[in-house]
Amino acid sequence: MTTEIHSGAVASHTAEDLQQLYAQQQAFFQSGVTRSYGFRKAQLGVLRKAIGRYEQPLQEALYKDLRKNEFEAYGTELGPAYKELTHTQQHLRGWMQPRHRSTPLMFFPSTSKVVPEPRGVSLIMAPWNYPFYC
Template sequence: MEAMKEMVDQELGELRETFTSGRTKSLKWRKRQLSAIIEMVKDKEDEICEALFQDLGKHHTEAYRDELGIVKRSATTALKCLDQWVLPKKSKLPLIYLSVKGKVISEPLGTVLIFSSWNFPISLCLDPLIGAISAGNTVMIKPSELSPNASSFLA
């Protein structure tokens, strides 16, 4: 148990260092990560479907509809919209600040922890991952132990 805690602490430290370095703020880095998720899902589709069949008895069509298709669509949408999402947005200010203009600038916050569920272990892990990466955060994933084959794939 102590060894597991040390391993998690070490991984968390690396994630925090990566975030602090500012590497995740780059749009180029974010887009590369999102593209890699899309490619992984395309390249490993059969492997993912087999893991979902072994864990949950999901047929290939169901696995694609409920898991893989959702992840591909989310990542593709994020890639298309990322440039727009990071632009500063105008903000209304109280009348007392009549001559001042306000903007909301989206900034990443740090490291995100994602707990995946057992019933949709791929989509409910990778979909929040897409959002976190799009925002410029680093991510630690905790797959469900109740779907061991999908968890093994994600690891």
């Protein structure tokens, strides 16, 4: 069983709840909605807005849990997250482009390319001492 806190309320999840959530995430991924540049760029914007909206509560939680003052919390957690979001938004389209590669002579006259594409749902586990920026 896991425990999650939302706006001061504690919610507990059973293994079945987590399996259902995982199945929903897989189904959403399989729908293909997440593949487009537009969707990905929009989701990065949603994440940026969410961080901005909850910046003060995040800083308060970092102080309560780890005694990180506002300067340290921003410098080690929030600021780097904003910086990486900006970097990702600037480079996302390029990262999604296919890249041509050399083809071995034995396969002449074919061509080769690497096509970056998402592979599925992933679990992100954060270290305890940097709980927001992982």
